[in-house]
Amino acid sequence: MADHISIGLMGLGVVGTGVAIAVQEQAETLSQRIGTPVRIERALVRDVRTRREGISEDLSLTENPDDILKNPKIILVIEAMGGEHPAYDYILAAITAGKHVVTANKEVMAKHGPALLQAAADKGVMLRFEASVGGGIPIIGPLLDDLAANDISAVNAIINGTTNYMITRMASEGIDYAAALREAQALGYAEPDSAADVDGTDAAFKLAILASLAFRTIVSDTDVFREGIRRLAPEDFHYAEELGYVIKLLATARRTDGRVLARVHPAFLPASQPLAKVDGVYNAIELEGDLVDWAMFQGPGAGARPTASAILADVVAIGRAIINSAGVPQAPPLDQALVIETLDDLETKYYIRLRASDQPGVMAQVTQVLGDLNVGLASVIQKEVGENGQTAEIVITTHVARESAVQQALTHLMALDSVNEVSNLIRVEERIA
Amino acid sequence: MADHISIGLMGLGVVGTGVAIAVQEQAETLSQRIGTPVRIERALVRDVRTRREGISEDLSLTENPDDILKNPKIILVIEAMGGEHPAYDYILAAITAGKHVVTANKEVMAKHGPALLQAAADKGVMLRFEASVGGGIPIIGPLLDDLAANDISAVNAIINGTTNYMITRMASEGIDYAAALREAQALGYAEPDSAADVDGTDAAFKLAILASLAFRTIVSDTDVFREGIRRLAPEDFHYAEELGYVIKLLATARRTDGRVLARVHPAFLPASQPLAKVDGVYNAIELEGDLVDWAMFQGPGAGARPTASAILADVVAIGRAIINSAGVPQAPPLDQALVIETLDDLETKYYIRLRASDQPGVMAQVTQVLGDLNVGLASVIQKEVGENGQTAEIVITTHVARESAVQQALTHLMALDSVNEVSNLIRVEERIA
Numbered sequence: 001m002a003d004h005i006s007i008g009l010m011g012l013g014v015v016g017t018g019v020a021i022a023v024q025e026q027a028e029t030l031s032q033r034i035g036t037p038v039r040i041e042r043a044l045v046r047d048v049r050t051r052r053e054g055i056s057e058d059l060s061l062t063e064n065p066d067d068i069l070k071n072p073k074i075i076l077v078i079e080a081m082g083g084e085h086p087a088y089d090y091i092l093a094a095i096t097a098g099k100h101v102v103t104a105n106k107e108v109m110a111k112h113g114p115a116l117l118q119a120a121a122d123k124g125v126m127l128r129f130e131a132s133v134g135g136g137i138p139i140i141g142p143l144l145d146d147l148a149a150n151d152i153s154a155v156n157a158i159i160n161g162t163t164n165y166m167i168t169r170m171a172s173e174g175i176d177y178a179a180a181l182r183e184a185q186a187l188g189y190a191e192p193d194s195a196a197d198v199d200g201t202d203a204a205f206k207l208a209i210l211a212s213l214a215f216r217t218i219v220s221d222t223d224v225f226r227e228g229i230r231r232l233a234p235e236d237f238h239y240a241e242e243l244g245y246v247i248k249l250l251a252t253a254r255r256t257d258g259r260v261l262a263r264v265h266p267a268f269l270p271a272s273q274p275l276a277k278v279d280g281v282y283n284a285i286e287l288e289g290d291l292v293d294w295a296m297f298q299g300p301g302a303g304a305r306p307t308a309s310a311i312l313a314d315v316v317a318i319g320r321a322i323i324n325s326a327g328v329p330q331a332p333p334l335d336q337a338l339v340i341e342t343l344d345d346l347e348t349k350y351y352i353r354l355r356a357s358d359q360p361g362v363m364a365q366v367t368q369v370l371g372d373l374n375v376g377l378a379s380v381i382q383k384e385v386g387e388n389g390q391t392a393e394i395v396i397t398t399h400v401a402r403e404s405a406v407q408q409a410l411t412h413l414m415a416l417d418s419v420n421e422v423s424n425l426i427r428v429e430e431r432i433a
Numbered sequence: 434m435a436d437h438i439s440i441g442l443m444g445l446g447v448v449g450t451g452v453a454i455a456v457q458e459q460a461e462t463l464s465q466r467i468g469t470p471v472r473i474e475r476a477l478v479r480d481v482r483t484r485r486e487g488i489s490e491d492l493s494l495t496e497n498p499d500d501i502l503k504n505p506k507i508i509l510v511i512e513a514m515g516g517e518h519p520a521y522d523y524i525l526a527a528i529t530a531g532k533h534v535v536t537a538n539k540e541v542m543a544k545h546g547p548a549l550l551q552a553a554a555d556k557g558v559m560l561r562f563e564a565s566v567g568g569g570i571p572i573i574g575p576l577l578d579d580l581a582a583n584d585i586s587a588v589n590a591i592i593n594g595t596t597n598y599m600i601t602r603m604a605s606e607g608i609d610y611a612a613a614l615r616e617a618q619a620l621g622y623a624e625p626d627s628a629a630d631v632d633g634t635d636a637a638f639k640l641a642i643l644a645s646l647a648f649r650t651i652v653s654d655t656d657v658f659r660e661g662i663r664r665l666a667p668e669d670f671h672y673a674e675e676l677g678y679v680i681k682l683l684a685t686a687r688r689t690d691g692r693v694l695a696r697v698h699p700a701f702l703p704a705s706q707p708l709a710k711v712d713g714v715y716n717a718i719e720l721e722g723d724l725v726d727w728a729m730f731q732g733p734g735a736g737a738r739p740t741a742s743a744i745l746a747d748v749v750a751i752g753r754a755i756i757n758s759a760g761v762p763q764a765p766p767l768d769q770a771l772v773i774e775t776l777d778d779l780e781t782k783y784y785i786r787l788r789a790s791d792q793p794g795v796m797a798q799v800t801q802v803l804g805d806l807n808v809g810l811a812s813v814i815q816k817e818v819g820e821n822g823q824t825a826e827i828v829i830t831t832h833v834a835r836e837s838a839v840q841q842a843l844t845h846l847m848a849l850d851s852v853n854e855v856s857n858l859i860r861v862e863e864r865i866a
Contacts, residue, residue, distance in 0.1 A: 138579030146571030312582030
């Protein structure tokens with residue numbers, strides 16, 4: 001074996017630069033923890049002429065991926081480019097060339113994780129991806145190792161920092177969605193194109209990864225129901241507080257009797273729940289297991305240094321296994337029998353906010369529609385709104401009901417002459433540990 | 434290798450029984466996760482005739498420790514007896530006999546951990562102790578593996594569920610210490626002899642373990658300053674809330690410039706901090722690292738099943754290493770240069786509550802004492818108390834000051850004729866991540 005571990009780093013954007021700097025800074029720590037030094041042999045960039053703040057002049061740059069993928073000295077590749085292609089192709093090429101791989105790529109792991117893990121197992125190399133979910137928060141290690149004696153029944157998470165920041169501000173300051181987005185963009189928490197965050201796509205990638213690992217099955221990103229936060233209005237936050245809840249963009253997956261339902265959407269959480277107390281740009285992932293009951297992991301879900309912390313933890317794990325001459329751990333067999341459910345199968349409580357004419361009999365009409373579909377009422381609030389007092393805002397929370405029945409009820413409600421609009425429907429999650 | 438991993442289980446109290454039941458229940462899961470089945474070969478008990486609810490009749494009991502320690506078939510010993518002796522002696526004997534050991538014993542690990550880990554390394558066996566801190570919460574794995582690329586600068590924790598339950602009730606219900614203790618005892622959260630909990634001894638054991646691992650040094654339980662919760666009064670909770678804080682029994686250890694200070698005592702935490710939001714019997718451990726910034730781990734800190742979750746995670750890790758023919762990981766060298774500080778060296782903010790005669794000039798006397806010792810005032814509240822209005826309660830919060838100066842100030846305050854009593858001194862921790 002060589003006297004150090006040679007790494008190929010693919011990508012020197014925010015994450016890659018964080019890794020390169022951390023490898024320099026923590027050289028002594030990494031060497032001590034692994035038992036041998038690590039060195040970045042080559043780094044793949046778009047343009048070798050770009051100057052990069054904080055990175056040693058000694059780092060050898062290249063624009064040619066083959067300088068890493070076909071370099072026999074490099075035994076470990078860190079993929080820090082993001083996006084599906086060409087990141088996926090490079091990861092597969094690295095595995096095929098017999099190199100261990102560490103990636104931070106949620107999109108690749110959500111879409112191709114099971115196939116890549118199988119390829120790695122076939123080739124006898126390790127593919128690790130702690131940084132793909134929850135930034136610096138240890139979650140994949142705890143899930144696979146520290147909770148290994150548990151059968152995991154649910155993952156409940158806040159795994160998009162941008163939207164959690166926005167939601168926290170909407171709740172605490174009473175500002176609307178547009179103002180919260182502007183704030184998040186001004187602070188650099190939201191990209192100019194924020195669609196992947198606010199529409200739940202980013203969270204769905206991460207949930208697909210977590211659910212696949214937790215339930216030892218294949219949950220792909222397209223299996224995850226997603227609904228973003230664009231419809232959340234100040235009124236919703238007001239009623240949530242009045243009713244003892246906190247609104248969060250919840251990413252949750254639950255296994256029940258051989259079925260798995262994975263979904264990302266705004267939810268009312270009881271204010272006393274640990275997950276409801278996670279504010280600002282932070283992330284938190286809660287796991288429910290048959291022995292532990294629950295455990296929650298919280299911290300910075302993004303950022304160059306926290307992400308580097310997770311990537312380098314994977315590098316340390318692979319480095320130790322190399323030093324230790326440990327065999328590559330076998331992936332446990334997948335539970336092929338699990339069925340992916342659609343949202344129609346969901347049974348939970350609901351919050352419905354609508355506007356109707358403020359006339360006698362309207363409440364009776366509204367509640368009858370729900371009653372006819374066996375959607376039981378838990379609470380009803382009616383308030384006059386508008387300048388002339390001719391419009392009423394009606395806020396209903398239901399007992400546990402079936403999503404398909406609730407959706408049908410909404411269709412019927414919207415068809416009522418007396419109902420002006422159904423302003424929002426938000427799922428109420430009482431059973432989160 | 435045999436076709437299964439043979440375990441010797443020492444102790445069938447609450448924890449041991451939880452392990453035995455979990456091994457039965459999770460037989461399939463454990464076998465799948467490790468790659469081979471595990472079996473409890475013998476279990477050491479005080480009296481083999483005692484019937485044990487939920488444990489298979491097939492479990493072979495013994496009253497003789499040598500049936501485990503000298504049994505060549507047994508390659509892994511789970512110590513679940515608790516207490517220093519004979520647990521320590523059995524663990525050492527098992528290691529000396531070349532057996533891997535998993536223990537939940539905080540007292541043994543706090544007092545003898547470094548020596549036992551060295552003995553295990555010398556013998557080429559593994560000694561794991563995830564369950565010794567934080568019950569079912571993964572913390573030692575994340576600290577040593579998932580945050581391995583970080584230099585850890587601080588551990589901040591709520592690691593005694595009994596006192597956290599009591600404190601939560603005192604804060605929410607306004608009840609006093611005695612009532613909170615009665616409640617905790619009635620619910621089975623507190624032992625009839627609750628001294629180890631309420632005086633901070635239990636938390637100090639756990640903090641010694643965490644600090645030793647986090648800073649790669651030897652922090653023994655006697656190095657940890659400890660002050661319990663007996664002096665906390667309803668007034669303290671009232672003022673804490675008024676000032677925007679939450680009281681917690683904080684276990685914290687910080688490394689600064691080659692020095693380590695570890696302490697367990699009640700503390701005012703800003704109400705917005707993640708650790709301040711951890712309520713009830715739950716535990717949480719927050720780590721500060723140079724890359725990750727911070728990460729917090731939360732969950733059930735005690736209980737038979739969560740503790741079994743942690744013990745069996747260690748069994749899985751050892752089992753996988755055996756299956757994988759992995760060498761035993763080398764313990765990294767200890768940082769011998771670290772100096773253990775005493776509380777005199779602490780610099781933090783303080784809350785002081787005292788009773789004085791309600792006479793002109795008293796406030797001037799009190800503040801002068803503090804000023805003379807360079808203890809700066811951040812806020813002062815004075816309230817009339819008592820029936821005849823002749824006594825005043827004075828509540829002071831200070832800027833950052835040195836513990837030794839504050840203690841000296843207290844001595845001077847108590848010597849003032851106008852001061853009836855210094856009711857409480859509580860440290861205010863603003864810098865917790």
